[in-house]
Amino acid sequence: MTDWISIPLVAFPLIASMVLLAFVSNGTERMRERLVAPIRMACLVFSLVMLTITTGMFFQYFGDVSWMNIAFNDYEYRTTYTWIESLGINWSVGLDALSFPMVWLTTFLLPVTIIATWNEKSGATYFPLLLMMGGALIGVFVSLDLFMFYVFWELTLIPMFFLILKWGGKDRKYASQKFFIYTFTASVVMLLGLITLYFLQDPYSLPSAGTMTGRSFSIPELIDSARASNVGDNWYLGAQMQKILFVMLMIGFLVKLPAVPFHTWLPDAHVQAPTGGSMLLAGVMLKMGAYGMFRLPISLFPHALYHFQLALMIIGMVSLVWGAIVCLGQTNLKKMVAYSSVSHMGVILIGIATMQPMGWAAALFMMFAHGIISPMLFAVCGAFKHHYHSMEIGAMRGMAKHSPWLATSMMFAWMASLGLPLLAGFVAEIMMLIALWHMISLDGWSIWWMVGPALVLALTAAYYLWSMQRTIFEGGEKGQPPANMVGHPIPDISNSEKFAMLIMAFFTILFGIMPWIGLDMMDDWTKQIFDGLIIFVGKGGA
Amino acid sequence: MAGTGSNTIIDSDMMQFAPLIVLLPMLAFPVILFLGHIFNRNPFWKATMKEGGIIALVVMAASLVISLLLIKDHIGGFAGIKDSVDFLWLNSSVYDGGTLEPITFGFGIYIDHVTVMLLFVASFLCLLINIFSIGYMNTDPVNEDRNHRFYAEFVLFCSGMLGMVLADSFLWLFIFWEIMGLCSYLLIGFYYEKPSAAYAAKKAFLTTRIGDVFLMIGLVMMWDLFGSLDYSVVFDEANIAAVAAESSGTLQWALGMMFIGAVGKSAQFPLHVWLPDAMEGPTPVSALIHAATMVNAGLYLVARMFPFFGSEFLQDDLVDLAFIIALIGGITAVMAAAIAFVQHDLKKVLAYSTMSQLAYIFTGLGCAMFLANTLDWHNDEDAHYIVIIAFGAALFHLFNHAMAKGMLFMASGSVIHEVHHAHHHLHHHDHHDDHHEGDDHHDDHHDDDFDAQSMENMGGLASKMPLTATAMLVGSASIMGLPFIGGFWSKEGIIANAWRVALEDPRFFIPAICVLIGAGMTGFYMSRMWLKTFAGKPKTEVAAHVGPTNTWIKIPLFVLTFVSLSAILFAGMGFTHWAPDSKYGLMSEKSLIDGIAYEINHAFANSDTFFFILTYIAIAIGAVLGPGIALSLYGGNLAEGEKVKAWMKPIIRLNAWVFDRFHFDNKSVANSGLSRALENRLYFDHYYDMAMLKLVAGFSDKSADADKNVVDGVIKKIESGSQSISKVVRSLTTGSARDYILMVSVGALAIFFLLWGVA
Amino acid sequence: MIDPAWVSALSAILFIIGLGGAFTRKNAIIVLMCIELMLNAANMQFAAAAVHHGDPTGWVYTIFAIAIAASEVAIGLAIFLAMYGKHETISLDDVDVLRN
């Protein structure tokens, strides 16, 4: 099969953007200004090509692919090249129902982000950085090799670091470093876990074992061996080791997600990040955490998963509730939106902790839906900041009057995020609720677990409505524009921003009305992974 | 019994078009929005298309036509359910203690008697309100350039209501329910620049959202019990039997949770606070939300639960819930009516009236549920009849109230519209004369203190707006339950059933007494409203200059007046019967004349002595005592030279006579603490606001601080702490070579001793 | 003949004196001398061990070590000289431009 992933989706964006960056950053100021338009166009065109490829993949245009019937731990478009033979490291890529939606989402968000931030300053370096970000993110999702996974995992930090550092707000230095160090710290712990996992193999037992170490970094092979040994009275690596490795991997993923109490890097990063950075950060980068959870700990360590079910549930609940409560106390629009992401990521954790295929499908769909909605939230915040030079809620009121497009976009995004039915976010929320209650009644948990989600459903509405009351409504002729806006004309969002908003809104509605487009394959995947777990549950693992 | 029993799929050609009822308005939403945005100032768009009003009209008319055809087929076939998954929404699976169970959520159309009733009410009223809106919205300068937004949101709202009614599962009911919530939010906040409107919109959404949360939980619980939310599954007797055997308690909780959702949506105590504030929206919106659609959603939801209450397998299991439904209704009926006593705002009186009347329907439903749940009505013919009548009375009241209240709102809108116009004309005229400049329409609209909605600024309008006054009169009479008019037929039934139940279960005396007293209170405040507005002398200069209203507004008023007056026809057709049960089909057993005769006989000459007396007590309280007091307090004769239509003369004369003869001073009552409490809406809003501000906002502010200073503080502490540790560590590098040598020596010694120890 | 053990003991004492001196004295030259003492202690030990083992390699080691010591002195003095040129002191305590 032709390798549709390695070059066009990963390597080319990375290399091309690096070359562009190297070329541009060594040029003169004038050259950089002149190059903005062609570079932007090139980035857009290439990101559209990427989108075309992934969309074509979805429609099974490139080869005989069936997203619905992939066996668990089997991958489409799988390609493997030897990378570092002695360590068993391969360049191995592939897609399944877990990773494909994320890859598509990334390729979808890239052009949207480029369009939404069409007039970002220093475009000659900005757009290549976005492209690089995209390549790295896709790299994370397509990796079927632990080493490769980790490499891309960390690689995403670098463009984001620069995006925040160069285009960020006032405290960008603090925020970018905090973001980098915080997530890096967590991921090195994860790395140690990965390495420990790596060495807990029978030497030379796996096909792609390294010539020097005798172990393999291959994710599919590891999962296979885990599945094979999680039978009978055995647990893969033994119960204790599963728990240890589970915790170590989860540290990396939970911080990335982020879950309370490891979330404080996120508001800082988001508030300071430029719009494009925020869009990709919230849209895809946070999902890396959830993706990693599914790809590794959940697939590998069912015993530990059951063992830590309660812990996950608590963390998820705390994230959910705490994020929402803190949201209500924010006066900064972007910070509020950032905390709402924390809250929504709690939904993912709860979905996982339900130990129900439906809960997991809810988590997967939440990853996807939030990946479309939250960029829109941040695009709105960015436009708000761009036009009114302030991020304070209430700095500009009566947007409905003078900026109807922005007001409409804002209301749409806010409503989507608070889980309005027929928009994408609701699907995940209702599925999570159903799965949670099902688990509560099935496993005899206390019904008080329902209080958290119930409270948050109301709180989410409260903070979103509260902020809309002070931005979209009121004001008008009587509304006071911010001090620095007095006497200036108040423009509505630009055409490119409108276009980006419309696209995002369209897909939010599309996946709200027809969630099965994405959900079917997720459902298939969760069922398959769960099939293996049932055997496990049967032997009293829970 | 509705829903259950027969799962026959009716063969109606219209069935395939049924989704269009929902889809047409839904698709019109973006069309109107974008066209309006593009052709905002285009004269054709403005004058001919009425800024989208015509598009809306067309789609609503189409919806109504399809609905009517569907209803016709339904009546003809009269056989239950169309249950089909036309549209697959999502698939998933759950782990069920051993196996993976696939589950599916899809959208389908479900038609039964309750659906048909609501479908007619919704599509009919939506169309009328649409017509009214064209007359109302497009002539108000304040709406300039944003009417397309109104129509877009309007059609989406209608789509939500129709979808909710047609949906074949509780999940899709909820989905459309929420879409209505969004639209009510948008429509209430239509005048976004008014802080009060923004506040009211938020309040409406949040309050109903609280109910919705419970509804969602209820749905989830129910799903867990049945493994589905489709009506065809959950109403299946076999499934209910299975659930009842295991966890009827959980089912009661689930239904209770869902009922809280209904309480929020239908503005019942204690989630009623949003409804009066929602009057901030344009009047057609008030009509839409309060009469035709949204508030009925809660009733519809409760009515949908009937199969559970009526199930043989759950007999006597859901009594408590039935009581709670009736109780909430009873409390709200009295409370809202009392608050309505002291309102000066025309629309707010109607709002509280709505609340109160919905409470009646809840009480009626609660009682019907109780009867269905306790009586052995599947086998006992008499019991069956009682249950059907009780349920039918409540639904029929829904119908009557929707028609009457829709008309009242539109009529009040017409009044307000004209008063406002008159005021504007006067004011603008002065303005023009004085300053010779005619700009700032908006400013003078908002800046001055004149309140076009206040009844204190009206009076004596009966002569100036004859049709409106008539419509208002008929509507009020229908709500009051004056004999032979509209709501009388259904209200009597509700009161009677409440007492019937109270005799069975003494707890029900509370709602029973409430609804009886409420009848009198309704009589008082509705009369008061009409009298203050239309009778007496004009209270302001403005009121003296009010002119007649336009045709777009007149049409719906006329139609609805007719509907309200002819409620007996509907009653005679068996509306009170056929809604819940196919057995008492429309004209299937009786002719229309028979039906009417039966109804009249049943109402005025009940064979049971208790109910016979009760009927007349209710009539005495509701139609004589309440209005009588109002007559003696308010109104009086019209100003000199004012003429009214012939049919209104007796009313005016009666009023003048009573006013002169029995007028008394009610200042001490009006100034009492209770009155003040009522004016402050019994302080509910106050305490809710306090709770929001002090508790929730305060707590969240504290939490935000904690997040910043404690959670993130730990991180910052680690950072600053490591910097200070670094300082200490670096200070060990003193700069003196001797110290370095010392450290080397110490290190060497340490190694020495360590290895010595090992050795 | 003296028992090599005694020589070893002496060398140990010398070493300790050298090491102690190195970090107690602040004159660079004296510290250099102390370092020489330490080297010489090693030399003595080598010599003693050579006798002990009857292995001539030890003496070779000694000779090399002496050469090392000599060049160390040369380098040390040169560095001190350069330092004196800039700092005008050879007291180790007073030369602390670089610290922390």
Next chain:
Amino acid sequence: MSGVENVEPFGDGFIAALCPELIIFAGLILLIIVPNLGKGTVRIPGTQTRVMWFLGGERFKLTSNPRLPAWIATITLGAAFAQTILSFQDGVDRTAIVTDSGKQLMLVNGFSRVFELIFFGALTLAAFASMNRLEVKGVGPNLSTDDLYNNRRQADFYILMLTCGLGMSVVALAQDLFVLFIGLELASFSTYVLVAFYKETKAGTEAGMKYFIVGSVASGVGLYGLSMLYLWAGSLQFNVLAEQFVINGTDPLPLIAMGFVLVGFGFKVSAAPFHFAAPDAYAGASSPIAGILATASKAMGIIGLLRMLLIVAAPEASEDGTVWLTLLGILSLVTMTWGNIAALGSTNPKRMLAYSSVAHAGYMLAAITAIGAWNWDDSLAGDAGESAVAVLTALIFHLVVLVAFKLGAFLVLSILESDGDASRLSSLGGLAKREPFLGVAMFIFMISLAGVPPLAGFVSKLLVIMGIVKVAVGEIGAQIVAGGDLGLADVHWVWWLAFAMVINSAISMFYYLRIGVVMFFEEPEEGRGGPLPSGWQVRFAVLACLMVTLFMGVASDKLLEICEVAAQSLNYDWN
């Protein structure tokens, strides 16, 4: 072991075996002679005839070129480097230099070759880059004496560079502890002087003095340790010592002696608490020299530790692997933590790099500890040996690539130093604007040091951690894989060293990133906004470092093989 070709000094094959060293030696001679070539004459005794003998007098145009020594040194070192690389071409010959009395002096094998690669590579780059560092007072005959003197220093500087290289390669080759020591001293003396060579500044001389004094004390202690070892074993040959250790390695005498020797090497690798002079030395020395100290000199110390600990003292002496295991574990933990914590608050980039170098020493010590956690005696076969080889490979790989990014960082600082100053964080300000290439390069070096993929620093750190983990879990790994319910408590405690390493990497991110932030987003210091001093040589060297850093991050397979060969040769070929 068979396969080792024994060669007598200056016997057959001697030249082939020691080709790189001989090249250096030749270069050394050239460097002494060539700048002195001139129109000097000598009077034939007893006559008045003056015969041109080309030494002294007015120099030729070529030989008076002050750049000449630099070129000679660079070419020499480069040639040696090339020769070393070429020797990998078709497998490394294993050649032992043996005296006629049967004592093995040196052994040329993969291990020594790789280390020569490190030394010569680092020195070549430093020498090449220094061309732009040392002041050149014009060219031509009309120079003042001072100028001439200044130009003459060029020769001295590069002579020291070459002797340094020679000493280091002797360390790599040595098979006798004393030979190793002599090489060590030769290299050390050269570096002492090189540090002090920056004598135009107060800091330079001070740094030289401190480095010298502390270094001398450390090597004095080390030498005394050697003498004790000799007293105990009667020989300093590695094989003899190792045999003795097997027999009675738990005697106090050899253990204490070994401890003393450790002090000597510990100073070279700047392990805590022997590292104190290092930050001062790095800060005072010119940056290329500091780079040498942080890379080549450190590698040299590591050789000493490896030889001493793994070859000599590794044999089983206690239940817990080897006696020095706990000691080294503590040392490594303290060193890495100390280095990182100290670097956190450091505002001088060079000191910061010095502390980071201390931290890296800690990582390497952790690796060595991990090797010690295995019973080296049984390691000649089976998985145990593999583990040791894995860690060693990682360690050697780390040392090789460290040259690229550590030296590279110092070279960037060197350019700033020529610009005026590089001792404040703010002197890096706006570097990315002043010269984007240098800014980007520095940033990449920094995050490579921190261990961010996909750079060489990540791979090396990953390998080290992998090695440690492999050792830690190896013993019980099989049981765990078989489903045995074992936890972290059952894993060897060196696993926690890996944990400490990753945590320390995270801490180190703080100060590495800070450099990036300053370079990219702070304004240059007052009056330093202009272009940086020119000089293509140093930039070329930086570019070379950058290329290696990037390349080794993504394509380290070949180098890994080489390192593996080296690691194996340390394991199998010591006798």
